Amino acid sequence: MKSEKAGFMTRQVHAGEVEDAFGSATVPIYQTSTFKFKNADHGAACFSGESDGYIYTRLGNPTIDALERAVANLENGFAGIATSSGMAAITTVYLAFLGAGKHIVSHNSLYGPARGVMETVFSRFGVQYSYIDTTDLDQVRRAIRPETTMIYTETPANPTIGISDLKALAEIAHEHNIPLVVDNTFCSPYLQRPLDLGADVVVHSMTKFLNGHADIVAGMIVSASEKYHKMLKPVMANMGCNMDPHQAYMVHRGLKTLGLRIERAQQSAQKIAEFLESHPKVAWIKYPGLKSHPQYALAQQQMHGPGSMMSFELKGGLESGKRMMDSVELILLAVSLGGVESLIQHPASMTHSKISHEKKIEANITDGLVRLSVGIEDVEDILADLTQALDKV
């Protein structure tokens, strides 16, 4: 790409481009597991790192590399590491930065499996954890121990839409010489660039906004510096949670319309949030674009827009939530988010149904909480569907 300084939408279309023998306008799918060496010396040079030739797709592949360069460019990072899923990106980071006796300070309102894998798997290997509210900086400071090797957060948080102050968290992390890792899935680099605010590593479920079409599961890790990239890359390659070239092609295709999709969904989301805020069956709503959001000012500061994710509480709790889920017609009743289609889910009966009542309360997941991911359909149609579904509650 000609200019690294080009605007976001230009970079989302062109970053990562490769020159191939035929002048292909898109990055070809190098659907191969392995690469021929020219001779024994060339093979040796590839392994020693003297040559940057490709060896084996688990270690690197031109189609995957192109996507890694594109996302790293959009996040203003040093380099990207594509993974088979968002959870593969998260577990790679855990494995690279934690170990027996080490400790993680993490948000208590997180993507469920990011916490679940810590409590059920990493704990068996002696990793210690503190799940606290990272929107409260005092709690973060108090939770740090001499053994703490990373701070991990998600903002806006899943599904409570709580916003953590990334600049302040990065300062706390750096006072202790440990990295701040941010799950940027809810925003994508179009709306929030944690590395610019001081974070060290960003993880993504590219299943969501970056791919955007609900047809691929994929992840990405972007490091701000070579130091962290070098800690992470071999862990991914040795675990074998690499991306497949075809998967990389698909995500790269989706990525090219990221900003357009978000602009459109965000415009609708603002109208929908205002509609829900004044609806008599809605107890409260959290959306970063509403002045009623407790961290509205912080959202304005650290995000480039409020996005298209919102949570609201139905009066009447669990039964109301279930009834609304059973009544939507256009909006898909499904987990996941960030696609072209609007999706709705009810954490108490779905994603967080296995979490104990105490833990749900602690993470602010109430019985009537509904999460909505606004798609790019006509806003009038989304509003009509919400209206008829709420009428049945």
Ligand SMILES: *Cc1c(COP(=O)(O)O)cnc(C)c1O
């Ligand atoms: C979906 C999601 C993940 C996990 O990603 P997968 O691609 O499903 O493995 C992690 N974090 C957040 C915030 C998510 O929404």
